[in-house]
Amino acid sequence: MTYPTPLEALLRHTKNHPDRPFLHQPVNRKLLITTWKQAETQARQVATGLVSLGLTKGDKVAILAKNSAEWFITDWAIMMAGMISVPIYATAGEKTIRYILEHSEAKAVFVGKLDDKAAASAVLTGELPVIAYPYDTVSAQHQWRDWIRDMEPMEHIYAPTLDETMSIVYTSGSTGNPKGVVLTYLNYASVSDTHARSFEASGEDRMVSYLPLAHITERGVVEGPGLYAGASFYFVESLDTFVDDLKVAQPTLFVSVPRLWTRFQTGVFEKMPAQKLSRLLKIPVLGKLVARKIRKGLGIDAARLYGSGSAPISPSILQWYRTIGIDICEGWGMSETTGLSCTNMPFDPELIGTIGRPCDCVEMKLSDQGEILIRGDAVFKQYYKNPEATEASFVDGWFRTGDKAQLLNNGAFKIIGRVKEEFKTGKGKYVAPVPIESALASNPDIEQICVMGSGRKQPVAVVVLAEHLMHSDKALLRPSLETTLHEVNAGLESHQKLDCLIVAQDSWTIENEFLTPTLKIRRAAVEDRYNRIAQAAEGQAVIWEDEVKLG
Template sequence: MQREDLALAAAAAQQWDLNPQTTLTRLLAINAGSHGRHVAMREKALGIWQEFTWEQVLDEVLAIAAGLEQLGFAAGDSMLVLGDNRVRLYLGMLAAGALKGYAMPVYPDATPEEVLHFASEAQARFALAEDQEQVDKLLELRENAPSLRHIVYDDPRGLNHYKVDGLASWEQLRDAGAARLRNEPNLRDALINRAVPEGPAVFVHSSGTTGKPKGVVLQQRNVLAGVRNAYQGKVFGWGEHILAYLPMAWIGDFAVTMAAGIALRFTVNIPERSETVLRNLREIAPTLYLAAPRSWDNMLTSIRVRMEDSTPLKKRIFDHFIDVGVAVERLKLDGKAPTAMQRVQCRLGEILVFGPLKDQFGLNRMRVALTGGEAMGEDTFLFYRALGINLRQLYGQTESSAFNAVQAADEVRLHTVGRPLPGVEAKIADDGEILLRSESVFSGYFQNEEATRKTLIDGWLQSGDAGYVEPNGHLVVLGRVSEVVHTAKGERYIPNYIENRLKFSPYIKDVAVLGTGRDFLCAMVCIDGDAVGHWAEVRGIPYISYADLSQKTEVCELVAGAIRRLNEALPEGLRIRRFVDLHKEFDPDDGEITRTRKLRRNVIEERYASVIQALYAGDDSIVMKAQITYDTGDTGVIERNLVLRNL
């Protein structure tokens, strides 16, 4: 089907009517026919933004699909996808879905053991890799994953001399597929229409906080139902401009970048590297931006660091108008109207501070700003809203295609995640668990019937989250049901709920709250090295490493202040009595947290058992021994004296 034929087909077809009983490939073909010359994707490479139109995207996807099929890729086959966000990796995922196959994105920093688990789980025969680093990782797996036969790579640097069976460049695969399309006149139309609504769209994984991540296959109709629900709930609209920087293995990225991106014709912009996200954000100035609270915190830290380095006059002006803006937002949250003077000062602040600041960070066109994954700190939340950015909380899950509930633009509450989206039913079970029902909910875990039976009961998704619904319909999420525990005195609490509120402090990156079956609560804290490091430099506090910084008396008191503020809002029996600043951050490579930074409590409690014992024994300090692995592969042991503090 040539471009003219696509145009006729698109003209004859209705625009997507939000009915999820279609596929991403068909919607892509409609976009190519009706908006073929419009930019669909941009990618920053070698300092230049490379543009790809809807026509080009469709042509590339179909050529890759034809090439994969020629190699033997068929319905039910799996393809690992390893690397950072890249146009070709996204298109390869769409090509696999067009062939009724499973595209399985993997976190680019996943260990070989993690990649082996995923490859073995689905008996993957194909892999799509970004560069030499990922290719090398895959080649090492072949001894333990013999089913992995074909590896396609995007970036050829360092790979030209590789002589390995089954290794091919993207260009080789595309050219072979394009030749098939030229020689087989009916193939193009067949590939556009081969996928079915019940077929796979993407193969992602649960976070795996309590064990190996479980495989989640989302159907085409699941992800499109999620997009429909989110669109009707005014999460986003047609033609948004977005920055695709979130990990491709996270469902939030696929749901926004691919599903919504195609269904609602977004312009998808991909940064040059993860380190250049903030710089590229300013260049693009997206209309829609989804980020975890930690990303918003990091941007706020950058803003405050810049202001610390500015002149005293600029800093005073900045602080004044931010304080006014925050005060106005607090009034709005309480249902009160700002005074006339406050409104005038906000307008002046927009001219002098807010507008230039938003322009500097690429926030000036942002119509939709979302945060999700965990609770956001009140100070961070109010700061962005003071700038005039309508930041809202989103609640979603992998098993429900990322979209469950969102705060309405005019109904923002600090403690809720808003109302369930249109098309999503929510209710609370007797034990306080949130139950969900929607077309966006998956059909079950991949080859795991036992887990499926426990998660899908009578058509309802057992979310695993504890919460309640307020009289106004707003949903409040407290934490994981499995983490509801009790102290020795019978006090019921959810550690994650307390931990998230401790992380409201910009100086605390991670924290593990302890106390199950014990007389009182303790905390192990990982400071934010960048934020605390800058805080120390401004105050002339010298340090030589993260471990050294974490044990400084001033830093311990800084953390103690954050805990004391939280304690004031907690019941007497749930206040944290002792804490320690750890000598290192929790690390996903060490298995202490997941790739989405959720705690693996069993690992942490085992690894830091001596520290926990010392906290509850009342010791003043403990020597922590830790094994480290150097870049050479050699191992060694370091010793750190950790100070244990009372509150």
């Protein structure tokens, strides 16, 4: 099947409605609006700027910045110049930034808003040309404002074919150095066009871009489909203004990740205890009013489509959101599949707990070992400069995803864990942690969970409590956690039953390196930190980390 390229989509919409508001960027609490024509013109100017640096077709250009209108425009400018984009997480550390720039052989780098400039400043010391977005960022030889003021728009832009490389997207590196996933225009165009159609998106839709654009979910589920549909985009000024910016945007399509959906829920419970809210929601008229007020408070009451991806989300969380009128379509995908490849959309409550059915741009099946295999227009063909990893990742033309699943009779896939995350207990039995973690997440007091137990007689669970409960009275929290532990164990086979539940003292974050930039738990880091604690905690049902006496 043929698809329009992103540049063809951009030019089409610019021609059809040049003066329609397109990109909405809050700066110092003022909304700066860029029309479609302005966005295209600025992209042409930036493309000219790249050529003025001596860069040529095929050169790699990195983007190290939080989401902004400039990020989108840069993405298109790099395409217009015939170059290849290399996104880097704004939260990346010095080692990761240096590795990606060197491995990708980037010839220039755009920098923008960063929560911590130290890592970028340590790496960007003058060897590479640096172009700074108009925000407080690292020092740079070139300024975005100057290019937009001085550069002539590129008249004859590059027209890529679908088989050419568009971007090298580096994985989050949860088990070592990140791998560079080579994505073609076919990969990106297929998901953008497919999802724009399946979302039934149009120029009337409003989308908020706030999940990291270095992660393929944001580019493949938000930026791409929104561009192809002609939707308008809104950005977030800062974490502190997040909800206010949502209320301004009034998104009609809203995608988040499990950690943030859990945080939203926790925020609701901070204002009203879960049990009291549950009682109110069951009262016929009052319940609808309360639900509407919660949706409005979250800033997502105008949305007609909600999604969750990047990591597994607990069915109990999805069921709770249903009670306030939010049906979240769970999705599944990878950098190697250009993001969303399987989803419960249109939303079907019977498919809660599954990732739904494959999207039109891919085919999926299970191997004899239960691993998801996938192929299609959205699936990449190679890792950058890593033929060994590429060869090991394919079997007869199918990409080996590393995810284990069940294929249900209704055609939906149910993830039961990662192939490499399964561990063998001291009894020689294999345990998949994800289903157990999902069951524990039914307790709203728990925000983060990691089940571990390689070589132990029984698995254990380490949990992080919701932020507002971190310093609460343990005696008040313990009964609820013990009940959850008992209920979860009652549904497990003997070798899966949890020996104890350990409550961590600190949250797991990107900064302390317990989470990847995509908010996935770095299991090896958690196990390394809590292994001795778990050994000393044996015989306790629920125990706090600071209660454990290490020998």
